[in-house]
Amino acid sequence: MLNPVRVPTYDALVEAAFRVLNKNPAASLAEIAIAAGVGRATFHRHFSGREDLIRVLAFQAVDELQEVADEAARGAWSYTDALHKILIAIVPLGERQWFLTQDAAQNVPEIQAALQKQNAEFRTVLEQAQKEGLFPATCPLEWVMQSYDLLIYGAWLMVRDGHATPSQAANLAWKTFTTGIKKAKL
Amino acid sequence: MLNPVRVPTYDALVEAAFRVLNKNPAASLAEIAIAAGVGRATFHRHFSGREDLIRVLAFQAVDELQEVADEAARGAWSYTDALHKILIAIVPLGERQWFLTQDAAQNVPEIQAALQKQNAEFRTVLEQAQKEGLFPATCPLEWVMQSYDLLIYGAWLMVRDGHATPSQAANLAWKTFTTGIKKAKL
DNA sequence: TTAACATGAGACAATTATGTCTCGTTTAAG
DNA sequence: CTTAAACGAGACATAATTGTCTCATGTTAA
Numbered sequence: 001m002l003n004p005v006r007v008p009t010y011d012a013l014v015e016a017a018f019r020v021l022n023k024n025p026a027a028s029l030a031e032i033a034i035a036a037g038v039g040r041a042t043f044h045r046h047f048s049g050r051e052d053l054i055r056v057l058a059f060q061a062v063d064e065l066q067e068v069a070d071e072a073a074r075g076a077w078s079y080t081d082a083l084h085k086i087l088i089a090i091v092p093l094g095e096r097q098w099f100l101t102q103d104a105a106q107n108v109p110e111i112q113a114a115l116q117k118q119n120a121e122f123r124t125v126l127e128q129a130q131k132e133g134l135f136p137a138t139c140p141l142e143w144v145m146q147s148y149d150l151l152i153y154g155a156w157l158m159v160r161d162g163h164a165t166p167s168q169a170a171n172l173a174w175k176t177f178t179t180g181i182k183k184a185k186l
Numbered sequence: 187m188l189n190p191v192r193v194p195t196y197d198a199l200v201e202a203a204f205r206v207l208n209k210n211p212a213a214s215l216a217e218i219a220i221a222a223g224v225g226r227a228t229f230h231r232h233f234s235g236r237e238d239l240i241r242v243l244a245f246q247a248v249d250e251l252q253e254v255a256d257e258a259a260r261g262a263w264s265y266t267d268a269l270h271k272i273l274i275a276i277v278p279l280g281e282r283q284w285f286l287t288q289d290a291a292q293n294v295p296e297i298q299a300a301l302q303k304q305n306a307e308f309r310t311v312l313e314q315a316q317k318e319g320l321f322p323a324t325c326p327l328e329w330v331m332q333s334y335d336l337l338i339y340g341a342w343l344m345v346r347d348g349h350a351t352p353s354q355a356a357n358l359a360w361k362t363f364t365t366g367i368k369k370a371k372l
Numbered sequence: 373t374t375a376a377c378a379t380g381a382g383a384c385a386a387t388t389a390t391g392t393c394t395c396g397t398t399t400a401a402g
Numbered sequence: 403c404t405t406a407a408a409c410g411a412g413a414c415a416t417a418a419t420t421g422t423c424t425c426a427t428g429t430t431a432a
Contacts, residue, residue, distance in 0.1 A: 009408080024289040026212035028389060039410045044391065103210040138371035142349040143340070143358045147367060150336040154329070163328040172329045180366035181333060185324035195378080214419060225380045230421065 010046050012036040017057055018095050025102060029053070058105040061096035062114050068093060079128035087152055087177070088170040094156020097149065119145075134178070151177050196232050198222040203243055204281050211288060215239070244291040247282035248300050254279060265314035273338060273363070274356040280342020283335065305331075320364070337363050 016036035020027045029050060033043040047053040072089035076082035090097060105111055126144055130137060135144055155169035164172065168186050175184040202222035206213045215236060219229040233239040258275035262268035276283060291297055312330055316323060321330055341355035350358065354372050361370040 024211075026290075029391095030389075039412095040390090041392085041411080042409060045408075049390075104212075133368075135367040136369075136371045139358070139367065140344075140349055140372065142347070143344060143355075143362075143370065144367060146340040146343060147337060147359075147362050147370075150340045151333060154332040154336045157332060158326075158329060161328070163326055169329075172325070173333075176329075176333050176366065177362070178366045178368060180362065180364045180369070181321040181325065181330060182319075182364060183322075183366070184329065184333075185322045186326065215421095216419075225382095226420090227381080227422085228379060231378075235420075 009036075009038055009042060013038065013043060013046055014057065014060065017053055018061075018099060021057070021102075021104070022095050022098060025104060054104045055108050055111075057099060058108050058111045061093075061100050061105070062111065062118070064093055064096055065090060065100075066118065078132055079125050080132050080134045082125060083129055083134070083148070084174055087148070087155075087174055088167070090152055091155045091159065091170040091173065092166050094153050094159075098153050098156070101149070148177060195222075195224055195228060199224065199229060199232055200243065200246065203239055204247075204285060207243070207288075207290070208281050208284060211290060240290045241294050241297075243285060244294050244297040247279075247286050247291070248297065248304070250279055250282055251276060251286075252304065259311075264318055265311050266318050266320045268311060269315055269320070269334070270360055273334070273341075273360050274353070276338055277341045277345065277356040277359065278352050280339050280345075284339050284342070287335070334363060 013032070013036045017032050020032050020035045024031075029043055030040050032053075033040045036043075047056065068089045069086045072085040073082040076085050099105055100111070100115060106115075122145065123141060126141055129135070130139075130141075130144075151173040155164075155166075155173035158164040158169040158172070159166050163169075164186070172184050172186070199218070199222045203218050206218050206221045210217075215229055216226050218239075219226045222229075233242065254275045255272045258271040259268040262271050285291055286297070286301060292301075308331065309327060312327055315321070316325075316327075316330075337359040341350075341352075341359035344350040344355040344358070345352050349355075350372070358370050358372070
């Protein structure tokens with residue numbers, strides 16, 4: 001990518017790319033440029049091509065998520081509370097988190113490594129939360145991670161579709177995650 | 187599409203398409219053909235092109251899901267039990283269910299209509315289950331549907347990645363859905 | 373064995389996506 | 403006002419995907 005000096009256009013492209021690629025991962029670069037309200041040539045003034053774009057999106061997603069999660073976990077008084085605060089903080093970034101689970105992002109080698117690292121960290125947090133009684137030791141960690149991530153994505157969809165505010169959606173997701181749908185309410 | 191007389195090749199193409207497009211929605215038709223172990227020309231002997239393929243996949247997904255869900259609900263003694271039995275039955279078809287939520291399938295007009303119909307049916311079942319106490323009246327139906335669908339997809343991923351058997355994964359998903367991760371175990 | 377049929381491989385053209393360039397216009401800083 | 407940088411529009415060339423066709427091969431049923 002080029003130097004992102006011209007913020008507005010560059011950011012518009014990045015935002016449009018997240019949005020369009022989330023809706024349709026097969027979207028053409030022209031569609032992304034149009035969605036950003038810029039010309040096709042301008043796209044190539046910022047990104048050398050699809051691969052470059054994907055890399056930028058992936059790195060930005062990793063950074064944003066890491067920062068937000070770190071900040072959220074800072075004030076937590078337990079591992080379970082950290083998971084709660086992280087969930088609340090990440091719901092608005094559900095698009096980013098989802099993008100990283102897609103094939104396009106997974107094929108960026110450095111991203112694979114970064115995700116594996118974040119994954120390992122998250123796993124240790126989960127292990128501590130398990131000792132705190134958040135879930136039984138017989139529940140596979142993979143399932144805990146899977147359902148945690150998917151419920152965050154679901155909460156983000158609720159917000160996107162106007163069915164809930166970010167805080168309402170996060171609350172529904174956390175309640176469902178911890179105590180099931182029976183205790184979930186707005 | 188042509189008449190699916192020659193079952194093996196046709197089915198191999200359909201299965202490969204579900205699998206490949208689930209992993210990478212931007213996959214080329216050539217990739218799908220290769221994944222099915224057939225030549226590119228043979229693909230075009232069964233499907234006129236991408237659009238045709240998507241239509242066939244979508245219709246098949248709708249039919250399979252409808253049949254499996256109907257059959258599962260038949261022996262249910264309550265609406266809540268129906269949701270439980272449907273979940274168990276659909277987890278192995280998670281790929282199909284997921285495909286229908288993607289942009290490609292959503293752009294098929296007849297599929298939109300069929301999904302809206304299934305959606306309305308499902309909504310009435312949920313309303314009855316709510317009266318049975320499965321979840322509070324203040325919990326948005328959209329969230330119940332969203333989390334139900336996503337947990338099914340998550341369960342399917344657990345099976346796909348070898349982290350659980352279909353019945354284990356379905357059990358984890360149902361427990362998480364109803365009573366939260368705290369009660370989820372293998 | 374023979375005939376009908378599906379297939380694989382490869383050639384080919386058409387279509388679509390992508391990458392580059394130019395030029396005239398707009399914008400913002402000096 | 404002047405100038406430099408970013409931009410939009412559009413032309414253009416290249417690359418990738420897609421759709422069609424032919425022919426040789428293998429399979430199956432009569």
